[in-house]
Amino acid sequence: MGALAETTTHTAIIEQPARAVVTPMEMLDRAVSSGASVETLTQLMNLQERWEANQARKAFDEAMAAVKANMxxxxxxxxxxFTTSKGRTxxxxxxxxxxxxxxxxxxxxxxxxxxxxxxxxxxxxxxxxxxxxxxxxxxxxxxxxxxxxxxxxxxxxxxxxxxxxxxxxxxxxxxxxxxxxxxxxxxxxxxxxxxxATITEAQASVIRELIEKAKLDTEVFCKRWQIDEVTAVPMSKFNEVVQSLRMRIKALQEKANEEKNNG
Structure with a gap:
């Protein structure tokens, strides 16, 4: 009899339906119905926004994975x-x-x-x-x-x-x-x-201007990037070069401001 009761209880536990997950929106609806305070409603609304953003991010990641699998x-x-004085392209x-x-x-x-x-x-x-x-x-x-x-x-x-x-x-x-x-x-x-491919002359002009602002010698710059001249910067490296020069310029400006404040 004890074994039967134990079995019956065990079966009842197994057959018990899983509790549904309550979303922030459902919590918000319940809070509104129960007359919750403005502070509580605001917190639940913020929670709902974060929940929606997280769901959207997950959906984005899943979609990107599916796209790449079927690209x-x-x-x-x-x-x-064409051919120029620099050779054939x-x-x-x-x-x-x-x-x-x-x-x-x-x-x-x-x-x-x-x-x-x-x-x-x-x-x-x-x-x-x-x-x-x-x-x-x-x-x-x-x-x-x-x-x-x-x-x-x-x-x-x-x-x-x-x-x-x-x-x-x-x-x-x-x-x-x-x-x-x-x-x-x-x-x-x-x-x-x-x-x-190397950068265009317009891009080289941008880099030359940044080199001047960075108070950097062109020869030193070329040695750093292992090139013979500014126009030889690879197209694929343009953004990296510009970012590096801007960081140097920013560091110089911060140093100048610090010296000015200390002076």
Whole structure:
């Protein structure tokens, strides 16, 4: 009899339904119904906001993982091939429209969208921020900067547009972790990959100005970055170089302010 009772009790425990998780919104509804104080309601509203933000972040992470698992191969279908006094430039690349046509449907399927924020202040590098957003509200950003592309016969507007498009493409690739393959039917790789390209003259002008503000000798700068001249800075290193110089300038300004205050 004791064993039977024990078994019955054990079975009752197993069959007991699991208690449903109470969300902050349900707690808020109950608090309103019971006439809770304003302070309590405010705390519950803050809790609800944090809960929603956390749920949105989780949904974003899940969507990004799903997108990367189903991402199509990005093909470099555009080609650049010209020769200057510095030698031949020959590489393939994928344009922004091509990338979006390939990945847009995958992003939309998982509730993700892309937008950009751009800044082009006078005498300052152009800054482009790629923002990946989920339909539940969570978003993440990736920012790059570069000087105006005044190569060729571009006017001022075209120079800005060229740089903006370039940065939009690279911030998108960085944000999504995209890699592109050359459209050469399995042939050999590009002779000069885009990642190996050097900065434009406009970008070199930005760096020269920062070198002067940083009170740094150009020879010392070139030795630090293992290059022969400022224009030899790799395109892929531009943002890192600019950030390094700005940090030095900031340190000099802080030191000057400290000496002024102490004096």
């Amino acid at each position: 199509p191969k990005i093909v470099k279908s555009r080609k650049v091939d 020959n590489y393939q690349y994928e344009d922004l429209a091509s990338i979006m046509s390939q990945i847009g449907p995958v992003l939309s399927e998982h509730g993700l969208s892309v937008r950009y924020r751009t800044s082009a202040e006078p005498n300052q590098p152009i800054t482009v921020t790629c923002i990946i957003s989920h339909r539940l509200g969570h978003s993440e950003e990736n920012t790059l900067m570069a000087g105006r592309d005044d190569s060729g016969n571009k006017n001022s507007i075209q120079a800005i547009g060229s740089t903006v498009t370039y940065l939009q493409r690279y911030t998108l690739k960085a944000a999504l972790g995209l890699a592109a393959a050359a459209d050469d039917d399995g042939g050999k790789a590009d002779e000069t990959p885009e990642d190996a």
